[in-house]
Amino acid sequence: MDILVCIKQVPGSNNVEVDPVTGVLKRDGVKSKMNPYDLYGLELGLSLVERYGGTLKVITMGPPQAKDAVIEAICMGAKEGTVLTDRKFAGADVLATAYTISQGIKKMGNFDIIICGKQTTDGDTAQVGAEVSEFLSIPNVANVLSVEKIEDGKAVLVASLDEKVVTMSVKMPCLISADGDINSPRLPSFKVKQQVTEDMIKFVTFEDFEDKNPDNYGLSGSATQVERIFPPEKNTEKCVIDGTAEQQAEKLSAILRDRKIV
C-alpha cells in the first residue's frame, strides 16, 4: 500500500493580520505550522500503513522553508517528502496549485491512495484535493470519516454528505479528502527528528516537470485573481449582564429578541 499525503505549511497562529493596503497576509515574523486539517489526513494515512503495510510519503508546495512541514510529517511517521518550490509557482490560485501538485505527484510515482486534508486554515477553499484528482483522472471522495477496509483493489470508505453518512467502495488509485476531527493525530517524535537526513526531503522545481509550459503554473496558470483580501469585520462590542440568574435570563432574552436572533 503506497500512500501519499498532500500537506501545506500555514501561519502558526489563527490571528494573522492582513495588510490593509496590499491585502496580503502578513507572514513575516509569524511562525508556520502544518495545516491542522492535513494532520487528520496524515494520521489516517499512517494508520492505514500500520494496518496494511507499505509506505507513506508527503508532498507540499511552497517556498523552500516548506521543508519544515515535510520534516514534521517525517517525525510523525512519513518515510520521505517532496517540496515543490519555484518562483514560477508563485501566485497560484487553486487551479494552478492543483495542476502543479498533480505534476509533482506524477514525478513522484504511483500511489494507491492520495490523501488531502479537508481544507487549509489560510485559504479555506477546500477545492485543491478535488482538482488534483481531476488532473490525475482518478476518483475522488470528499469528507472521508474513515477507511473501513481495503480489498481487491478497492477502498471501502465512510464519508459525510451533509445530512447523510454514506459507505462507498472506491476503486484505487483514488484521492480522498479527510474530514476534520476524525482522529487524534499522533505527535511528532523528537527521536525521529534527530535521525532526519537531507536525502529524505526532495526539492522539485519547474525544470523537473514533464510539462514545461509556464502558462500552466503560478499567476499565469491561474483562472482566478484575488482582487482583495480583507479580514472579516470584528465586533468588539461587549455587554455584561448583571443581576440574579432570573434577571440575567430576562435581559438576555430581551436582547436576543430585540436583535431578532430568536
Next chain:
Amino acid sequence: MYNKITDDDIKLLCTIAGEENVLSGDAISPDYGHDELGGIEKMPEVLVRVHKTEEIAQIMKLAWEKTIPVTVRGSGTGLVGSAVPVEGGILLETTQMNKILELDKNNLTVTVQPGVLLMELAAFAEENDFLYPPDPGEKSATIGGNISTNAGGMRAVKYGVTRDYVRELTVVTPKGEILVLGGKVAKNSSGYSLKDLVVGSEGTLCIITEAVLKLVPLPKVSISLLVPFPDMKSAIEAVPQIIRSKVTPTAIEYMSRDTILFSESYLGKKFPDTKNDAYILLTFDGNTDAQVEEDMKNVAELCLEIGALDAYIVDTEERKKAVWSARGAFLEAIKASTTEMDECDVVVPVDKVDEFIKFTHKLAEETGVRIPSFGHAGDGNLHVYICRDQLNNDEWEDVLSKCFDCMYQKAKELGGLVSGEHGIGFAKKEYLKELLGETPISLMQGIKKVFDEKNILNPGKICF
C-alpha cells in the same frame, strides 16, 4: 455556642444585601451543602449573595453581635470541605463580586474582586500580553478560593504558587472591620505579614473582598514535551535528573496510561498517544524560539539517555489543547471511573516523589484497592486517589482510613506535608494535627483566636 438565625436576622440581612440576594430554608439549592469532594454535607440556614465589601462588613457586624457562624463560598470547587458551613449559619457567596477592577501596567498588577474566575483572569491577562502564572487544574474556581487555599497548579515548578502573586488584600474581619493588608509594593518588611497569613487560611481569619495580584509579561513562546517511559518507576526516577540538569521547565507532570484512558473515556476524545504505561509531560516557556527549543532539546536528549522511549513534541495550539485538556480533566475522569473516591494531596520533597509513588503502588497491592494518581512531579505535589469501586460502606471506611494513615505517615517520614494545594478544611484536619504535632497546632489556634475570638468565621476547619 452559636445562635440560630431568627426571622429578624433574615430581615436585617435583606436590608443589607437586598431581598433578592437572601435565600433561606428550601429555597437554597442542595449544592450549597457540599463542595466537590470534602465528604461532609451541611446546609446553611441562610445563603447571602454578596456584592460589596461594605455589605460584607455589615453582615459580619451582625453575625459578631449575634454570634452566628459565617462561611464564605466561591464556586464551591474545593476538595476538603472548606466552604461547607459545618455549623450552619450564614453562607456568603462571593460569585457576584466578579469584576476585574484595574490593570496597572506600571506596577504589573491586576486588581480583582474575589468572585472572578481563574479562567477569566487568565484570559484577561493574556489579552493584555501578561501572564497570571498560578495555574491550578480547576479553572472555574474563584480567585478568592485560590487565595484562600494558596492554590498551586502546574506552573509552580518555575513560577511558584498563588501566595507569590498576592500583593495586597482588602479583607473584612470577623468583627466587621475593613482592612487593607500588604500593598501594591514589590518588597515588604513591615512587620508580621498579615497578608501572607490570610493567604491559605481557608476563610477562617477574615473575608477577602479585593485582591491586588502580580502579573508577569506573557512569555512569547511555549512548547511542551510528552515523554513516554516503559513504566512509572523509570518515569518518576527521571524527574530529579531533569531538575538537576538546571533547565527549569514551567511544569513537570506525571501521568499513567490508566489515568489517560479514564480521561479519554470522560472527555470522549482520544489522547494522541496511549501506547506506553507512563508519561512525563513538561512545558518550557521563554521569549525566543531559540532559547525554548534549546531547553526542550536538552531535556528531550536527557530523557532519551535515561530510558525514555521517545519524546513527543507538543508545539501547536491544537497539540497543546489535545494534551493539556486531557491533563486538566484527570480529577473528574478518575471520579467518573468509580463509585466514590477520596483524595490525598500530599507534598513531599521533589527527590522523594518516586519513593512515595512506589509506596502507593505497594499499598494498592496490599489493600486490594485501586489507587490511581497523577500530579506535579516537578514540585513534589501529588494527587493520589483512593477509589471505592464495589466496596460496601464498612469495607470502604476501613480501607480509606488505613490508606490515609499509611500515606500521611509515609509523607511525614519523607519530610512531606499534608496538603500541597487543596488545603486542610474539614476533611484533613486530623491528619494535620497528627503530622504537625501539638505546638504548631496550638499556635494556629492562637492566631485564629486573635482574629476571631468568638470563632464565628468558618468554624470547625483547619485547627479546630
